[in-house]
Amino acid sequence: MSPGQRRWIFLAGVAGLAAFYLWGLTGLPGFGNYPGPYGDIINHVAVAQTNATGVVSAVNFEYRGFDTVGEEFILFVAATGVAVVLRHLRKERQQKEDDPTADWAIPPASDAVRLAALFFTGPVVVMGWFLALHAQTSPSGGFQGGVVLATAFILIYLSGEFLLFRRVSPADVTDAVEAVGAGGFAAIGVSAVAMGLPYLKNFLPRGTVPGAVSSGGTIPLISFFVGLEVAAAFVLIVGELVEQTLLVRPRER
Amino acid sequence: MASTHLATVVTPYTIPAPLMDVLQLTLLVLVAAGATAVALIREPVRQVVMLSVYGVLLAVLFLAFQAPDVTLSELTVGAVALPVLLLLALAKVKRREK
Numbered sequence: 001m002s003p004g005q006r007r008w009i010f011l012a013g014v015a016g017l018a019a020f021y022l023w024g025l026t027g028l029p030g031f032g033n034y035p036g037p038y039g040d041i042i043n044h045v046a047v048a049q050t051n052a053t054g055v056v057s058a059v060n061f062e063y064r065g066f067d068t069v070g071e072e073f074i075l076f077v078a079a080t081g082v083a084v085v086l087r088h089l090r091k092e093r094q095q096k097e098d099d100p101t102a103d104w105a106i107p108p109a110s111d112a113v114r115l116a117a118l119f120f121t122g123p124v125v126v127m128g129w130f131l132a133l134h135a136q137t138s139p140s141g142g143f144q145g146g147v148v149l150a151t152a153f154i155l156i157y158l159s160g161e162f163l164l165f166r167r168v169s170p171a172d173v174t175d176a177v178e179a180v181g182a183g184g185f186a187a188i189g190v191s192a193v194a195m196g197l198p199y200l201k202n203f204l205p206r207g208t209v210p211g212a213v214s215s216g217g218t219i220p221l222i223s224f225f226v227g228l229e230v231a232a233a234f235v236l237i238v239g240e241l242v243e244q245t246l247l248v249r250p251r252e253r
Numbered sequence: 254m255a256s257t258h259l260a261t262v263v264t265p266y267t268i269p270a271p272l273m274d275v276l277q278l279t280l281l282v283l284v285a286a287g288a289t290a291v292a293l294i295r296e297p298v299r300q301v302v303m304l305s306v307y308g309v310l311l312a313v314l315f316l317a318f319q320a321p322d323v324t325l326s327e328l329t330v331g332a333v334a335l336p337v338l339l340l341l342a343l344a345k346v347k348r349r350e351k
Contacts, residue, residue, distance in 0.1 A: 054322075056322045057322075131325065138321070138322070139321035139322045139324075139325060140322070141322055141325075143326060144322060144325035144326050144329070147325075147326060147329035147330055147334060148325065148329050150329070150334065151329050151333050151334070154333060154334070154337055234334060237338070238334070238337060238338065238341070241338055241341040241342065241345075242341055244341070244345050245341055245344045245345045
């Protein structure tokens with residue numbers, strides 16, 4: 001096929017795509033207009049039903065809790081997959097501590113970076129836990145809290161070195177925390193079944209004051225476990241990748 | 254744009270609708286520019302830094318469009334975690350090249 005013919009086929013394809021795309025755009029609802037009924041219904045009933053003013057978390061951990069279990073296990077499987085793919089292979093070895101080339105690929109952190117990381121680690125840990133534990137108020141949630149917590153570990157890595165990162169997040173402990181997080185969420189669902197209720201039914205008292213610490217029933221509890229799982233999964237993935245940069249394969253030497 | 258928002262709850266912190274329109278439009282333009290910059294920059298490390306900036310822009314955009322929950326996720330995943338993973342991968346690749 002000659003280049004000229006190819007160009008015509010390409011142009012015909014682009015024209016067709018553009019036509020369908022523009023046609024699709026004209027059918028979109030106007031800016032800020034929500035056509036579906038579910039969002040409006042949830043907005044009206046969610047706070048009264050769950051006593052959680054963080055409606056996003058109420059939706060995530062109660063109304064569509066079953067979907068969220070699936071999503072949590074997607075992250076769990078992803079972290080497991082990274083750990084399996086990046087496992088130590090035969091003849092791979094850790095770089096020696098006294099290796100003169102040890103820090104040329106990743107230069108040591110500057111004082112400014114170390115100070116900033118040191119300064120932010122504490123507040124980030126507090127914020128992460130606050131978000132994960134206060135799913136019944138807005139804005140918050142286990143996923144957000146978990147990734148903020150994981151960021152604290154990344155800050156530790158930035159401020160010091162890999163050894164410190166590993167000392168505050170040993171691989172075994174991280175694995176266990178991730179398993180507890182993922183298992184805890186599933187176990188809450190099973191507990192509901194054991195009481196003769198549907199899976200993940202909110203079986204705890206929902207309190208009387210909307211958005212209070214004691215309100216929301218299982219919503220903040222599930223959020224706590226999701227926070228554990230997400231934080232551990234991110235720390236595990238980052239840790240595996242950091243280790244990869246330190247690994248030396250036989251033929252690289 | 255802000256005039257079409259559902260409930261009109263007015264608090265001491267409510268930003269006037271025309272100002273909100275300007276803010277949202279500015280952010281939309283900035284996000285489009287940021288995404289284009291990420292695609293156009295060829296040097297990988299600079300590209301990752303721009304990706305992080307783009308993550309911050311997206312996070313602020315979500316905040317301006319009343320999605321603070323998504324802002325928190327985008328800020329940590331898009332502006333921190335993803336760039337860190339990419340930088341680590343780049344460090345590994347560069348080491349092997351030498």
